[in-house]
Amino acid sequence: MSDQHHPEAPSDVEARTLALESLLREKGVLTSEDVDRVISAYEQDIGPMIGAHLVARAWVDPAYRQRLLHDAPSAVRELGYEYRADTRLVVIPNEPGVHNMVVCTLCSCYPWMVLGLPPTWYKSAPYRSRAVREPRAVLAELGLQLPDAMAINVWDSSSEVRYMILPERPPGTEGWTEEALAAIVTRDCMIGVARPQAPALTGAPR
Amino acid sequence: MSVDRTIANLEGTAALPRKNGELVFQAPWEGRAFGLAVVLNQKGAYPWNDFRVRLIEQIATGRPDYYENWLGALEALLVDRGLVSRDDLRRRAAEYQTLRRDPVF
Numbered sequence: 001m002s003d004q005h006h007p008e009a010p011s012d013v014e015a016r017t018l019a020l021e022s023l024l025r026e027k028g029v030l031t032s033e034d035v036d037r038v039i040s041a042y043e044q045d046i047g048p049m050i051g052a053h054l055v056a057r058a059w060v061d062p063a064y065r066q067r068l069l070h071d072a073p074s075a076v077r078e079l080g081y082e083y084r085a086d087t088r089l090v091v092i093p094n095e096p097g098v099h100n101m102v103v104c105t106l107c108s109c110y111p112w113m114v115l116g117l118p119p120t121w122y123k124s125a126p127y128r129s130r131a132v133r134e135p136r137a138v139l140a141e142l143g144l145q146l147p148d149a150m151a152i153n154v155w156d157s158s159s160e161v162r163y164m165i166l167p168e169r170p171p172g173t174e175g176w177t178e179e180a181l182a183a184i185v186t187r188d189c190m191i192g193v194a195r196p197q198a199p200a201l202t203g204a205p206r
Numbered sequence: 207m208s209v210d211r212t213i214a215n216l217e218g219t220a221a222l223p224r225k226n227g228e229l230v231f232q233a234p235w236e237g238r239a240f241g242l243a244v245v246l247n248q249k250g251a252y253p254w255n256d257f258r259v260r261l262i263e264q265i266a267t268g269r270p271d272y273y274e275n276w277l278g279a280l281e282a283l284l285v286d287r288g289l290v291s292r293d294d295l296r297r298r299a300a301e302y303q304t305l306r307r308d309p310v311f
Contacts, residue, residue, distance in 0.1 A: 010302050010309045013274050017235040019298035023290050035241035107262045123272050159255045
């Protein structure tokens, strides 16, 4: 290394975070590797893919759909994932004419276990305060225009219950495999601010 | 089967939703603060709801930075639970800020 390597003084929040972690490490409460593991799991692995797997399975297996709606934690475990029992997960299905979306008005409760970490806008004050009051306008701003005839239900998460939306399977996906279906189920579809789209076949004659 | 193992076995198109995982920490310390809270809960240091209650209190102050509120909630909870003391936290943070302690760990 050259002689240029001088660490910059950390900011207030950086220093406080360093202080907390180092003190807990010295007390033997945790290791830095414990923290690394959690960050990496939530950043890269958990993501929304567990949720997408649940949705795709529910689309191809009506009996599984019933179990998912009836007892989501068990349905999560049925696909081989862990689900820690301290919060309830409830899956709300979109139906023809009824769209559902999720918010946490008080803080940022979110179904991490199946969707990973919440996007920044989900935690923002405007989303939290406006989603209940004017959901149609909020959805439109997020790129989802719903017909006036479609009802919108807004589900407010809490410490006890986390909600995830089961979107409707889009037309044009008949005969798709579960894996192909999972690939079009985005995080936003399961928060209820988007609806899955079957991509047009590339190169197909029109 | 662990989550990590399960995910590692998913390949090909099943892995695609990873692309919109978009978990974004705007700075590394935000990830550390997040990870600390989750690890401590997993190790049984507190029920998640105890953390959540304090997070709501912090957000209610109107301070806009989400992870600063997160960090404040975690500090308050750990002090209340006797895992760390305010004095130790303050002293240690000052050591980092004045570079008397190497921030690279």
